[in-house]
Amino acid sequence: MKKTDVRHENALGYVQKMLGYHFKQSKLLQQALTHRSYSALHNERFEFIGDSILNYSVAKMLFEAFPRLTEGELSRMRANLVNQDTLSQIAAELKVGDALLLGTGELKSGGFRRPSTLADAMEALFAAVSFDADFNTAEAVVRRLYAERIRHINPLNSGKDAKTLLQEALQARHMPLPKYRIVDQIGDVHNQQFIVQCDLGETGFQTEAAGHSRREAEQQTAKTALVWLEKNFPSAKNRKK
Amino acid sequence: MKKTDVRHENALGYVQKMLGYHFKQSKLLQQALTHRSYSALHNERFEFIGDSILNYSVAKMLFEAFPRLTEGELSRMRANLVNQDTLSQIAAELKVGDALLLGTGELKSGGFRRPSTLADAMEALFAAVSFDADFNTAEAVVRRLYAERIRHINPLNSGKDAKTLLQEALQARHMPLPKYRIVDQIGDVHNQQFIVQCDLGETGFQTEAAGHSRREAEQQTAKTALVWLEKNFPSAKNRKK
Incomplete structure (x- = not known):
């Protein structure tokens, strides 16, 4: 062989x-x-x-x-x-x-x-x-x-992805929607990576993430943004605690 | 009871x-x-x-x-x-x-x-x-x-519906695409019917059909139009016979 x-x-x-x-x-x-x-x-x-x-x-x-x-x-x-x-x-x-x-x-x-x-x-x-x-x-x-x-699914999210959850969280807070942009594509042709930035506008928050697809990278930045948002602008539910 | x-x-x-x-x-x-x-x-x-x-x-x-x-x-x-x-x-x-x-x-x-x-x-x-x-x-x-x-499926059509087949047949003949329009809605609320017209433009051919949905009526007109088209403008395949 x-x-x-x-x-x-x-x-x-x-x-x-x-x-x-x-x-x-x-x-x-x-x-x-x-x-x-x-x-x-x-x-x-x-x-x-x-x-x-x-x-x-x-x-x-x-x-x-x-x-x-x-x-x-x-x-x-x-x-x-x-x-x-x-x-x-x-x-x-x-x-x-x-x-x-x-x-x-x-x-x-x-x-x-x-x-x-x-x-x-x-x-x-x-x-x-x-x-x-x-x-x-x-x-x-x-x-x-x-x-x-x-x-591990959270039934409260009903299977919504991070980008959807981020959009809903921002709308609930009357904040502008996030902007996603590709800031770089790295790696050789065998292993391409997209670097995406998520920008929360006037809040000044920005984060970047890499992924094998644009979508994957965007979802990753949305997850990070959600955590930041909940920490700095807690939702009513978490403020009550 | x-x-x-x-x-x-x-x-x-x-x-x-x-x-x-x-x-x-x-x-x-x-x-x-x-x-x-x-x-x-x-x-x-x-x-x-x-x-x-x-x-x-x-x-x-x-x-x-x-x-x-x-x-x-x-x-x-x-x-x-x-x-x-x-x-x-x-x-x-x-x-x-x-x-x-x-x-x-x-x-x-x-x-x-x-x-x-x-x-x-x-x-x-x-x-x-x-x-x-x-x-x-x-x-x-x-x-x-x-x-x-x-x-009863014809595998040559690959399951294409009549509207798709009509569109392809017209394109193969370099003829303009059909126009579908709803000409009437009849029947009481319990049994509504859509009357749709299919218009083959400059050929002068028009046909109407009824159906419980717009789609159903359109498909019906397309079937009639296909038969007319094949009879009046035979495809190469049928002309050879």
Whole structure:
């Protein structure tokens, strides 16, 4: 075996260990991890099925965990849990990037770190599990991967992201909305980072954060701004304490 | 039993017969058919789950039926099969309207015929089956209801709707795009109909159609226009014959 083959085999083993599922048909695992740039037998059709397995499984977990929330609140929560950001984070935990099969161009341009590629492969993996075993096994895999994330959701936020919460917190205080701007893009093409600034205008507060996407960096600055805002302009709820 | 109770019981029986599933817990069936205007225990949370059961089940059927189509083509096909138009048609076949529990206001304004209300109840029914039995039973119900529809899809259209096909057909002939306009709304509040006109501009062709929604009427005019167009300006494919 060549060194790269050994490395790929190890990566496949790690992905399966983290999924909590070992494939009987390794061809299905392989196709789930194959980008369209590598082979005609790629993962895009798998993605179509995996996306709906993910949507159902997370919907059911939220339905059970939050019996008092409305359909709209559950939908918003789910949107935050099944989006590219969260899926690519999970893929990073499973080191899916190391197991991906990419064409030369994609490989050189850092495709194995691209959030969209990772998220797509993650969905394709759910489909592959359902093909290798059945729907219920795939649902169990999703449940395991999402259990902690759902335990830590604050139902009062109804799954709102930090930017939305910051906007609402500022509006409640009759303060102007934040301005986000990209101040720098660093790193080589294999590992690009966006540096974003969040500016709270007349309050004089500014903060910066880095992320693999503009959105990720913006969310990070919004989290910091929220903490600062609550400390310096406490909400009615916290002032009463 | 009052006359209306007997009628409602009969309607529940018909819905179950058409679903091919008899509920063990009639409360679940009842909640799936309860509009928010009738009771706090309504069907909106069920809808959230039912929507994802429907999406997965139809995705899987298309995936199996069309092994050569791309993810994009499958997605477009599915969109046409799970939209309000199709769901409310299925609901009409099951006479879901007769089994709905609606508040007085909704009842008077013809809620039992409203496509959105019918489509929502249809999704909620899929969820109720999954709660009463399990996911696989709900999937089987969806498969039964959609089997004929999927058998009749023309894969060459890739599930494109008539308006899209008409637009593409006109573009291929370098002809201007159609204009749709609502020319009338008729019927009482219980049974409103939209009359839509489709105008093919300089060709002089115009056609009108009625539908319970603007979209439904537009699609109907587009179908007629497509037939006219193919007859009067045959596509290259048909000219060769």
